[in-house]
Amino acid sequence: LNKNPIGIFDSGIGGLTVVKAVKKILPNEDIVYLGDTARLPYGTKSTDAIIQFSKEDTQFLVDRGAKYVVIACYSSASVALDIVRKRFSVPVIGVIEPGVRRALQITKTGKIGVIGTSLTIFSGAYEKAFKELGADSEILGKACPLFVPLVEEGWLEHDATKLIARDYLEQLKKDNVDTLLLGCTHYPLLMKVIREIMGDINYVDASTEVGVELAQNLAELDMKNPSGAGDTGIYLTDLSMNFKEIGERFLGEPMKNFSRVSLKSTEAAR
Ligand code: DGL
Numbered sequence: 451l452n453k454n455p456i457g458i459f460d461s462g463i464g465g466l467t468v469v470k471a472v473k474k475i476l477p478n479e480d481i482v483y484l485g486d487t488a489r490l491p492y493g494t495k496s497t498d499a500i501i502q503f504s505k506e507d508t509q510f511l512v513d514r515g516a517k518y519v520v521i522a523c524y525s526s527a528s529v530a531l532d533i534v535r536k537r538f539s540v541p542v543i544g545v546i547e548p549g550v551r552r553a554l555q556i557t558k559t560g561k562i563g564v565i566g567t568s569l570t571i572f573s574g575a576y577e578k579a580f581k582e583l584g585a586d587s588e589i590l591g592k593a594c595p596l597f598v599p600l601v602e603e604g605w606l607e608h609d610a611t612k613l614i615a616r617d618y619l620e621q622l623k624k625d626n627v628d629t630l631l632l633g634c635t636h637y638p639l640l641m642k643v644i645r646e647i648m649g650d651i652n653y654v655d656a657s658t659e660v661g662v663e664l665a666q667n668l669a670e671l672d673m674k675n676p677s678g679a680g681d682t683g684i685y686l687t688d689l690s691m692n693f694k695e696i697g698e699r700f701l702g703e704p705m706k707n708f709s710r711v712s713l714k715s716t717e718a719a720r
Contacts, residue, residue: 451670451672451674451675452514452517452673453480453642453673453675453677453678454480454516454517454675455479455480455481455514455515455516455519455681456472456480456482456516456517456518456519456664457482457483457484457508457511457514457516457517457518457519457540457550457681457709458472458481458482458483458484458511458519458520458522458528459483459484459486459491459507459508459510459511459519459520459521460483460484460485460486460523460526460635460682460692461485461486461487461491461492461493461503461525461526461581461635462485462487462490462491462635462691463485463487463686463697463700464522464523464598464601464634464635464636464700465483465522465523465635465700465701465708466483466485466659466684466697466699466701466705467522467564467638467655467657467701468520468522468545468635468660468661469481469483469522469559469634469663469682469701470657470700470701470702470703471541471657471658471660472660472661472664473680473682474518474661475652475658475661475662475664475665476661476664476665476668476674476677476703478548478667478675478679478680479580479674479675479678479680480503480518480675480678480679480680480681480682480683481680481681481683482514482516482682482683482685483513483514483682483683483685483710484511484685484686485684485685485686485687486503486507486686486687486713487494487686487688487689487693488678488686488687488688488690488691489503491525491598491686492523492525492567492568492569492572492580492691493524493525493566493568493595493598493625493634494567494568494569495569496718497529497569499509500525500526500529500530500569501529501530501533503526504521504523504526504529504530504534504714505530505533505534505537505559506713507526507713508521508534508537508538508542509538510536510685510711510713511598512540512567513685514553516540517540517673518540518541518542518543518547518624518664518667518668518673519534519538519540519541519542519543519651520542520543520544520545520660520664521534521542521543521544521545521611522545522635522660523545523619523635524545524546524567524634524635524656525566525570525634526544526632527544527545527546527554527575528546528566528569528570528573528575528576529573529575531544531546531570531711535553538711539703539708541667541671543553543660543663543664543667545617545656545657545660546575546576546633546656547579547631547656548582548659548660548662548663549631549632549633549654549656549659550579550580550631550658550685551583551659552654552656552659553629553631553652553654554580554583554587554698555629556629556652556654557587557629558628558692559626559628559653560585560586560587560588561587561588561590561592561625561626561627561628561629562580562587562588562590562628562630562631562688563590563591563592563622563625563627563629563631564576564590564591564592564607564617564628564630564631564633565591565592565593565594565597565619565630565631565633565634565637566593566594566634566637567593567594567595567634568593568635568664569698570593570594570633570634571592572593573592574635576589576590576591576631577589584629584705589615590601590621590622590625590627591645591717592618592621592622594615594619594621594634594637596612596614596618597614597615597618597634597636597637597640598636598692600614600640601636601637601639601640601699601719602636602652602696604642604695604696604699606639606643607642607643611640611648612643613642615643615644615647616647617639619644619647619648621713622648623647623648623649628646628651628652628653629651629652629655630651630652630653630654631654631663632644632645632653632654632655632656633656633657635700638655638657639654639699639700641653641655642666644693651694681707682698682707683707683708683709684705684707684708684709685708685709685710685711686708686709686710686711687710687711687713688710689708689710694708
């Protein structure tokens with residue numbers, strides 16, 4: 451038993467999709483969420499910068515008593531998971547492996563497409579994870595950097611979004627992948643457009659899988675909080691324009707309990 455909160459961080463508010471999934475599976479757990487909106491996006495920045503930011507984000511959550519840390523940002527998880535795991539004593543889970551495991555369960559042809567930010571795709575993290583999980587699948591990655599601003603703009607079904615999506619996904623469609631991994635917090639919101647182009651194949655949104663693995667891990671480590679209130683505290687490093695509207699789009703419910711924080715106190719993580 452451990453009544454401390456679960457810590458979840460993302461580059462911004464997209465990671466609230468993971469919060470939503472975790473709340474559904476673990477309704478009694480308290481959650482402390484950090485969205486680094488002041489430094490968003492992560493997916494177009496360098497590996498070094500994102501490793502540094504990820505350490506600071508984790509430190510913030512640990513300072514707030516997180517018993518377990520979830521890296522909800524695919525770009526962070528791609529480049530910083532191992533480093534964060536080594537540096538902190540709390541258990542840490544990322545969003546890459548749970549999705550890979552799920553994709554391997556459902557693929558029939560072994561031809562798997564992965565879409566994500568430029569950092570995620572070019573890091574090679576997905577290829578590495580597939581290899582480590584012993585699969586000899588064919589992994590076809592495609593960076594879709596324009597998807598994040600389109601989702602933030604709310605252009606979920608806009609003609610421009612369809613045009614861009616067609617361009618990005620054309621090759622994966624031609625290559626006949628039978629499973630597509632949505633390797634970014636924002637992409638589940640584009641599911642309708644993506645499905646229109648890719649058709650009736652398997653889709654993996656890792657947020658649910660992360661919730662399931664987290665629940666299993668907490669049970670194994672005897673760290674569950676079965677009687678908690680299920681409170682969610684949302685901390686953002688900038689209350690950016692439209693953050694509430696965008697956040698509620700991800701969370702699927704009104705956003706309460708949020709405040710702006712500065713990560714100055716985490717300078718020690720440098
Ligand atoms: N959260 C990021 C990810 O999942 C997308 C937004 C960004 O680039 O910061 O990769």
